[in-house]
Amino acid sequence: MKRIKLxxxxxxEYSGESIGVDIDHSYSxxxxxxxxxxxxxxxxxxxxxxxxxxxxxxxxxxGNYGVNKDDFESLTPALKGLIVRECPAEGSNWRNEYSLRxxxxxxxxPGIAGVDTRELTxxxxxxxxMKAALVPENFNSQNAQAVxxxxxxxxxxxxxxxxxxxxxxxxxxxxxxxxxxxKKNILRSLLVRxxxxxxxxxxxxxxxxxxxxxxxxxxxxxxxxxKDVVEVLPVIRELQKRYxxxxxxxxxxxxxxxxGADTEKLKFGxxxxxxxVKDLRLxxxxxxxxxxxxxxxxxxxxxxxxxxTQININxxxxxxxxxxxxPAFSVQYHPEACPGPEDTGWLFDDxxxxxxx
Amino acid sequence: MPVHSHLKKVLVIGSGxxxxxxxxxxxxxxxxxxxxxxxxxxxxxxVNSNPATIMTDKETAHKVYIEPLTKxxxxxxxxxxxxDGLLPTLGGQTALNLAVKLEEEGHLRRLxxxxxxxxxxxxxxxxxRKLFKNLMIEIGEPVPxxxxxxELSEALEFAEEIGYPVIVRPAFTxxxxxxxxxxxxxxxxxVGNSGLAASPIQQCLIERSIAGYKEIEYEVIRDSHDNCxxxxxxxxxxxxGIHTGDSxxxxxxxxxxxxxxQLLRTSALKIIRSLKIEGGCNVQYALDPNSxxxxxxxxNPRVSRSSALASKATGYPIAKIAAxxxxxxxxxxxxxxxxxxxxxxxxxxxxxxxxxxxxxPFDKFIKANRRLGTQMKATGEVMA
Numbered sequence: 001m002k003r004i005k006l007x008x009x010x011x012x013e014y015s016g017e018s019i020g021v022d023i024d025h026s027y028s029x030x031x032x033x034x035x036x037x038x039x040x041x042x043x044x045x046x047x048x049x050x051x052x053x054x055x056x057x058x059x060x061x062x063g064n065y066g067v068n069k070d071d072f073e074s075l076t077p078a079l080k081g082l083i084v085r086e087c088p089a090e091g092s093n094w095r096n097e098y099s100l101r102x103x104x105x106x107x108x109x110p111g112i113a114g115v116d117t118r119e120l121t122x123x124x125x126x127x128x129x130m131k132a133a134l135v136p137e138n139f140n141s142q143n144a145q146a147v148x149x150x151x152x153x154x155x156x157x158x159x160x161x162x163x164x165x166x167x168x169x170x171x172x173x174x175x176x177x178x179x180x181x182x183k184k185n186i187l188r189s190l191l192v193r194x195x196x197x198x199x200x201x202x203x204x205x206x207x208x209x210x211x212x213x214x215x216x217x218x219x220x221x222x223x224x225x226x227k228d229v230v231e232v233l234p235v236i237r238e239l240q241k242r243y244x245x246x247x248x249x250x251x252x253x254x255x256x257x258x259x260g261a262d263t264e265k266l267k268f269g270x271x272x273x274x275x276x277v278k279d280l281r282l283x284x285x286x287x288x289x290x291x292x293x294x295x296x297x298x299x300x301x302x303x304x305x306x307x308x309t310q311i312n313i314n315x316x317x318x319x320x321x322x323x324x325x326x327p328a329f330s331v332q333y334h335p336e337a338c339p340g341p342e343d344t345g346w347l348f349d350d351x352x353x354x355x356x357x
Numbered sequence: 358m359p360v361h362s363h364l365k366k367v368l369v370i371g372s373g374x375x376x377x378x379x380x381x382x383x384x385x386x387x388x389x390x391x392x393x394x395x396x397x398x399x400x401x402x403x404v405n406s407n408p409a410t411i412m413t414d415k416e417t418a419h420k421v422y423i424e425p426l427t428k429x430x431x432x433x434x435x436x437x438x439x440x441d442g443l444l445p446t447l448g449g450q451t452a453l454n455l456a457v458k459l460e461e462e463g464h465l466r467r468l469x470x471x472x473x474x475x476x477x478x479x480x481x482x483x484x485x486r487k488l489f490k491n492l493m494i495e496i497g498e499p500v501p502x503x504x505x506x507x508e509l510s511e512a513l514e515f516a517e518e519i520g521y522p523v524i525v526r527p528a529f530t531x532x533x534x535x536x537x538x539x540x541x542x543x544x545x546x547x548v549g550n551s552g553l554a555a556s557p558i559q560q561c562l563i564e565r566s567i568a569g570y571k572e573i574e575y576e577v578i579r580d581s582h583d584n585c586x587x588x589x590x591x592x593x594x595x596x597x598g599i600h601t602g603d604s605x606x607x608x609x610x611x612x613x614x615x616x617x618x619q620l621l622r623t624s625a626l627k628i629i630r631s632l633k634i635e636g637g638c639n640v641q642y643a644l645d646p647n648s649x650x651x652x653x654x655x656x657n658p659r660v661s662r663s664s665a666l667a668s669k670a671t672g673y674p675i676a677k678i679a680a681x682x683x684x685x686x687x688x689x690x691x692x693x694x695x696x697x698x699x700x701x702x703x704x705x706x707x708x709x710x711x712x713x714x715x716x717x718p719f720d721k722f723i724k725a726n727r728r729l730g731t732q733m734k735a736t737g738e739v740m741a
Binding site: 121285314338 | 582587610612615617622623626702708
């Protein structure tokens with residue numbers, strides 16, 4: 001059984017079983033975050049929003065149902081490490097094709113099992129997010145701290161975004177999906193509603209987008225800090241004047257910044273499938289899937305062109321926004337689920353209604 | 358939304374004597390509910406025929422009646438106490454059946470008592486096998502092929518049509534009493550007769566047997582604003598065909614991918630909404646181990662044995678919250694008693710796994726048939 005070590009920025013070290021790719025003479029460095037989802041590890045580790053992050057799964061048994069050909073949210077996972085309590089060698093499920101351990105090796109993701117994930121989670125909650133590294137077991141503390149002192153870049157979006165536009169034909173409305181690291185189920189949610197979708201790179205110009213004659217724009221989720229891509233804000237401002245717009249997660253944060261509001265980093269983020277979102281118009285609460293380390297600053301909205309439509313009832317963070325005069329709205333969470341509750345899929349229907357009107 | 362302000366005094370019905378299928382777990386939930394109502398400033402009167410319970414302690418409710426759980430005694434108590442509301446959803450099937458009778462016969466209306474936590478049409482739609490099947494078909498949720506019968510001959514005829522094995526499910530019973538699987542005509546004659554005798558309305562559902570399917574349960578809560586949450590799901594290690602009370606159960610499910618988890622979750626929410634339940638509900642599914650096909654097997658529109666397990670497994674006090682919902686509070690108003698900072702409107706995410714193993718009394722019933730089936734035989738359980 002191969003061993004591997006997890007080292008935290010604060011000096012703590014955890015030794016465990018290596019369940020992913022061997023990192024014999026190298027290391028993996030990322031931002032340490034935790035996700036509380038009890039199912040959906042395949043979707044989680046293939047979500048491009050985890051680029052440059054190490055994910056601790058709080059649920060102690062990860063890999064129970066193996067890996068299948070369908071549940072990938074992208075075909076090239078970008079996370080830097082998976083940290084679990086226990087990872088079975090085999091899964092049990094009719095769609096199981098190979099084990100999670102096999103998947104980690106195939107995608108060259110390092111992983112560690114046998115660590116106290118509850119303790120790790122509490123540390124992240126108390127200290128806030130911090131850097132962590134997966135290193136070979138014999139790495140000494142000095143070398144480990146040297147690794148941890150490296151800076152994590154700010155170019156995540158450009159690394160996960162498509163380099164060229166891609167067309168997904170459909171017979172319905174033409175929608176441009178601006179790719180900041182999109183999850184496949186956002187695309188699928190549009191296609192299943194008949195949309196004709198063109199996925200464009202994160203920094204596509206206004207002219208390029210207009211050349212596709214869109215009828216609506218969707219801005220996707222993505223990794224990192226929205227303020228690392230401020231060059232897209234002017235494009236957003238122009239697009240929203242011309243086309244109905246629906247933005248998710250990173251898209252929502254960029255939508256807010258483009259319209260005069262501000263964003264901030266949360267202490268340890270929201271990552272899981274049980275976050276309660278209250279729609280202030282409907283007076284109802286929905287369960288949502290979340291994965292974000294940044295949020296729109298609530299009291300920056302009053303000076304903007306936006307209004308708050310939904311909030312998180314656990315901590316009052318902004319979950320939904322709407323433009324006061326333009327047909328543009330956004331949500332912080334993941335209405336496309338995968339993983340997580342399907343409670344808010346109707347937002348896609350609302351978006352299509354906006355296009356039709 | 359404020360508590361129904363006209364409710365000053367509520368009568369809670371306990372679950373009566375300890376029997377298989379309705380045992381001490383109902384003392385647990387009943388006690389929780391009584392305390393929950395008192396927290397809201399309500400005067401609580403409790404009736405339970407079983408004095409060997411915590412809920413009947415002097416310290417629990419304001420006033421306790423240790424009387425038979427019958428219509429006659431309930432009416433006497435209502436006449437004397439003049440409660441504003443009646444809460445029967447924490448006392449298992451016994452309490453529910455009693456409340457239905459009182460409501461249907463017009464007593465509650467006549468005496469000005471509001472039925473809380475449930476509606477009679479909801480209970481009927483969940484418990485009456487025919488109404489339930491029709492409702493599921495109406496909302497597009499799959500149920501196994503079945504026929505309602507009131508006579509053995511009808512059962513035999515149907516089994517000839519769809520083929521054996523079949524399951525006999527008696528209406529309005531608890532713990533699957535009187536029912537069972539029949540692999541052939543001879544077995545159906547035995548089980549069919551016992552089922553019809555066990556049902557208070559001489560009605561059974563004869564259903565295509567989906568024994569061998571994965572048995573998955575969801576505990577759901579809904580409030581008057583239509584906010585819904587899943588408290589947890591559970592996977593029975595023993596497949597459909599073995600009563601959940603006799604099965605080893607794990608929370609949360611272990612072999613369901615996220616797709617299957619959400620498929621059944623979405624279904625459970627649809628079901629609780631269609632039944633307009635305000636409070637807790639248990640939904641049981643049969644999931645094909647080799648596809649996404651599933652069937653809804655049973656819905657219990659009340660706190661149940663499984664909800665006690667779910668409560669303990671997740672730390673989410675279902676009975677307590679269900680009692681507050683029954684008097685008009687919504688999930689986003691009720692404070693989460695564990696965090697004290699957030700609300701009851703969330704779905705617990707566990708960072709551990711819970712296992713329940715039944716305990717059987719076969720050491721006492723040496724000659725009993727130990728074969729497990731759809732009729733519960735366990736008299737207790739352990740949880741870790």
